[in-house]
Amino acid sequence: MAKKIDVPFNGTKEQEEKLREELAQLKKRGDNGLMIAALQKAQDIYGYLPEAVQQIIADELGVSLAEVYGVATFYAQFSLYPKGQYKIGVCLGTACYVKGSGDVYKKICDTLKIEGGQCTDDLKFSLDATRCIGCCGLAPVMTINDDVYGKVSVEEVEGILAKYN
Amino acid sequence: MVHLKINNIPVEVKEGTTILEAAKVAGINIPTLCYLKDINEIGACRVCVVEVKGARSLVAACVYPVNEGMEVFTNTEKVRKSRKTTLELLLSDHKKECLSCVRSTNCELQKLSNEYGCDENRFKGVRAEYEPDTSTSYLVRDNEKCILCRRCVAVCKHVQDVAVIAPARRGFNTHIACAFESNLGDVACVACGQCVAVCPTGALHEREEIDNVRDAINNPEKVVVVAAAPAVRAAIGEEFGYPIGTNTEGKMFTAMRMLGFDKVFDVNFGADLTILEESTELLDRVTNKGVLPMFTSCSPGWIRYVEYYYPELIPNLSSCKSPMQMTGATIKTYWAKKEGIDPKNIYFVGIMPCTAKKFEKTRGDENASGYPDVDAVLTTRELAKMIKTSGILYNELPDGTFDNPLGEFTGAGVIFGATGGVMEAALRTAAEKITGKPLDNVDFKEVRGIKGIKEAEYDLNGIKVKVAVASGLTNAKQLCEKIKKGECDYTFVEVMCCPGGCVNGGGQPIQSAYVRRNTDLRAARAKALYDEDKKAKIRKSHENEAVMSLYKEFFGEPGSHKAHEILHTSYVDRKHK
Numbered sequence: 001m002a003k004k005i006d007v008p009f010n011g012t013k014e015q016e017e018k019l020r021e022e023l024a025q026l027k028k029r030g031d032n033g034l035m036i037a038a039l040q041k042a043q044d045i046y047g048y049l050p051e052a053v054q055q056i057i058a059d060e061l062g063v064s065l066a067e068v069y070g071v072a073t074f075y076a077q078f079s080l081y082p083k084g085q086y087k088i089g090v091c092l093g094t095a096c097y098v099k100g101s102g103d104v105y106k107k108i109c110d111t112l113k114i115e116g117g118q119c120t121d122d123l124k125f126s127l128d129a130t131r132c133i134g135c136c137g138l139a140p141v142m143t144i145n146d147d148v149y150g151k152v153s154v155e156e157v158e159g160i161l162a163k164y165n
Numbered sequence: 166m167v168h169l170k171i172n173n174i175p176v177e178v179k180e181g182t183t184i185l186e187a188a189k190v191a192g193i194n195i196p197t198l199c200y201l202k203d204i205n206e207i208g209a210c211r212v213c214v215v216e217v218k219g220a221r222s223l224v225a226a227c228v229y230p231v232n233e234g235m236e237v238f239t240n241t242e243k244v245r246k247s248r249k250t251t252l253e254l255l256l257s258d259h260k261k262e263c264l265s266c267v268r269s270t271n272c273e274l275q276k277l278s279n280e281y282g283c284d285e286n287r288f289k290g291v292r293a294e295y296e297p298d299t300s301t302s303y304l305v306r307d308n309e310k311c312i313l314c315r316r317c318v319a320v321c322k323h324v325q326d327v328a329v330i331a332p333a334r335r336g337f338n339t340h341i342a343c344a345f346e347s348n349l350g351d352v353a354c355v356a357c358g359q360c361v362a363v364c365p366t367g368a369l370h371e372r373e374e375i376d377n378v379r380d381a382i383n384n385p386e387k388v389v390v391v392a393a394a395p396a397v398r399a400a401i402g403e404e405f406g407y408p409i410g411t412n413t414e415g416k417m418f419t420a421m422r423m424l425g426f427d428k429v430f431d432v433n434f435g436a437d438l439t440i441l442e443e444s445t446e447l448l449d450r451v452t453n454k455g456v457l458p459m460f461t462s463c464s465p466g467w468i469r470y471v472e473y474y475y476p477e478l479i480p481n482l483s484s485c486k487s488p489m490q491m492t493g494a495t496i497k498t499y500w501a502k503k504e505g506i507d508p509k510n511i512y513f514v515g516i517m518p519c520t521a522k523k524f525e526k527t528r529g530d531e532n533a534s535g536y537p538d539v540d541a542v543l544t545t546r547e548l549a550k551m552i553k554t555s556g557i558l559y560n561e562l563p564d565g566t567f568d569n570p571l572g573e574f575t576g577a578g579v580i581f582g583a584t585g586g587v588m589e590a591a592l593r594t595a596a597e598k599i600t601g602k603p604l605d606n607v608d609f610k611e612v613r614g615i616k617g618i619k620e621a622e623y624d625l626n627g628i629k630v631k632v633a634v635a636s637g638l639t640n641a642k643q644l645c646e647k648i649k650k651g652e653c654d655y656t657f658v659e660v661m662c663c664p665g666g667c668v669n670g671g672g673q674p675i676q677s678a679y680v681r682r683n684t685d686l687r688a689a690r691a692k693a694l695y696d697e698d699k700k701a702k703i704r705k706s707h708e709n710e711a712v713m714s715l716y717k718e719f720f721g722e723p724g725s726h727k728a729h730e731i732l733h734t735s736y737v738d739r740k741h742k
Contacts (some may be wrong), residue, residue, distance in 0.1 A: 001296050001297070001298055001299060001300055001348050002295070002296055002348060003346065004345055004346055004347045004348070005345040005346050005353070006345075010630045022217070051344070051345050054344070055741075062321070062342075063328070064327070064328035064329060064331070065345075065352075066329055066330055066331040066333075066342070066343055066344040066346035066441075067322075067328055067331045068344070069331065069333060069342070069344040069345055070331035070332050070342075071332050073333045073334045073335070074332075074333075074334065074335045078347075084196055153261060161366075
């Protein structure tokens with residue numbers, strides 16, 4: 001059987017009030033197609049879209065949670081997972097990819113025990129695949145917040161991550 | 166009117182007609198896969214593509230409206246090739262277990278692949294992997310057999326208003342899921358099985374219990390008792406080639422005996438018993454200012470809907486167990502005592518047009534004898550499968566009959582299987598109880614028919630009884646909202662979870678989208694029941710002699726303390742907090 005996606009959530013009362021206020025504003029528009037705007041607002045407030053937040057949207061818009069989840073997982077701009085203290089980006093653009101960034105990406109997944117788009121349980125690291133960041137000469141490239149690492153090999157990955165622990 | 170030519174045949178149709186419908190007028194069939202009339206009209210699967218003269222590409226006939234002077238070609242080389250490739254692409258990501266699949270020979274994908282001579286291995290590549298969802302007692306969802314037609318999603322949302330499944334992710338990762346990849350058992354699914362009834366493949370099917378039933382039959386210590394719901398007899402014949410709406414009750418009884426069941430009773434009997442209890446409860450609520458309107462409680466999908474979505478209306482639900490549970494409870498108490506059998510050794514099998522009944526039997530407070538009222542529930546389809554795999558030639562069988570004392574039934578019990586039937590049966594009894602006089606006419610035609618919501622008002626000896634009947638949860642929701650807001654003053658409300666009532670339940674024989682497009686299953690099957698009612702010598706539940714002697718010998722009177730202990734139940738608030 002499938003394993004339910006269960007992400008820790010520590011939303012504040014202020015965040016919830018803000019979301020409900022934004023949703024009330026949106027609903028005044030009264031047209032269809034509020035869902036994407038609602039999800040964008042929610043992600044602005046919380047940084048990601050956990051179940052409790054999607055449930056609020058479902059209840060307010062009068063649709064089911066499954067439908068909200070369907071839209072949230074359709075668009076790449078929405079995330080079900082929070083971003084970590086350290087946001088790792090690995091370029092999977094053409095140049096980096098042919099230089100082996102796919103293996104680097106996989107090594108990071110294995111090391112942190114997360115998949116792309118997810119965040120470690122301690123909220124320290126999150127991982128995303130990125131498009132070309134404009135330094136193909138350094139391929140393969142990965143970034144951690146504002147730090148850029150070029151010509152990264154699979155062997156170096158653990159050492160790089162260790163610097164942030 | 167619009168004039169067009171389809172394969173050079175002139176056709177005249179109403180404006181707004183789709184090419185698919187217009188082709189039918191010209192005597193031409195266009196294959197479909199995702200299309201489900203009135204429910205899922207999204208042009209997604211591209212199997213119904215046709216050529217339109219002047220159009221840049223092939224168009225989806227199921228959603229493309231006709232134009233004046235249009236020329237359509239449904240059977241060109243280009244069309245056939247496109248359909249074949251579409252099917253082969255679907256097959257490239259399909260768990261091809263056709264030999265043993267529950268839907269083999271009744272699968273729309275298999276049928277079309279066969280007709281188009283598809284190579285099921287033309288496209289090789291990665292196949293999406295999903296674990297089957299076996300989290301519930303009533304159905305199994307296997308995404309590896311899913312073709313993403315979204316018929317289940319549409320019926321769950323538009324017909325039943327619960328939308329617990331929806332497409333998730335995108336591209337190759339698209340799959341039908343519950344929110345956050347939950348299992349069906351952990352979401353507010355009502356268990357109706359309408360998704361199963363509309364699935365073109367084996368991606369959705371009931372949780373089978375045939376092996377458990379065979380084990381019980383093979384166990385010499387067990388007295389295995391079977392009883393079928395009213396709606397089963399109106400549809401099981403379809404599995405054996407009878408026209409839709411043929412009542413094959415007699416053959417069903419004979420087949421049940423041949424399968425090795427020790428006693429063949431009938432849930433129609435339980436239906437009559439339900440009427441006695443329910444009408445007593447209704448009159449009690451009316452005279453003692455109880456909570457009104459009272460809701461019927463026969464449909465376990467409807468019960469789950471109230472528990473999940475309208476728990477504030479739980480006090481409106483009749484406390485009566487369903488006819489199936491009443492039958493089981495009576496078998497394991499009254500009949501067990503009468504026959505001197507330890508209820509522990511009785512194994513009761515309900516044959517149901519329903520998947521939610523597989524859940525209902527597991528509810529708490531449904532074990533009057535100390536043992537479960539019902540041990541196994543087989544859908545109409547499962548009973549047919551058992552008959553087929555036992556080498557029984559159903560069509561050749563002589564008509565048999567039920568056993569006494571828990572088999573005898575009236576016309577009122579029979580019509581329970583159609584929307585409005587419980588209401589009509591209850592009115593027949595309630596009216597005579599209130600007026601103390603026999604009814605001139607037992608037909609309450611206002612509550613019959615397949616309309617989603619029906620209303621009527623009756624004057625019974627000065628007591629005004631305003632009733633409403635709904636089937637399909639989208640319709641039920643409308644009534645619930647009105648009642649919640651106090652915008653109506655109904656006395657008694659019948660709700661059946663599935664549209665048209667049990668005859669169209671999620672456990673009934675599966676008919677293809679093509680058949681559903683051309684036949685109203687609800688009306689055709691219901692007619693079989695109303696015909697039986699019309700022919701019945703006794704048409705009022707309170708004139709069922711077996712039921713009346715059951716009260717005399719055992720329960721005392723309807724609504725007695727003992728009846729409450731054995732025939733009534735309680736409900737749970739399941740709303741997410």
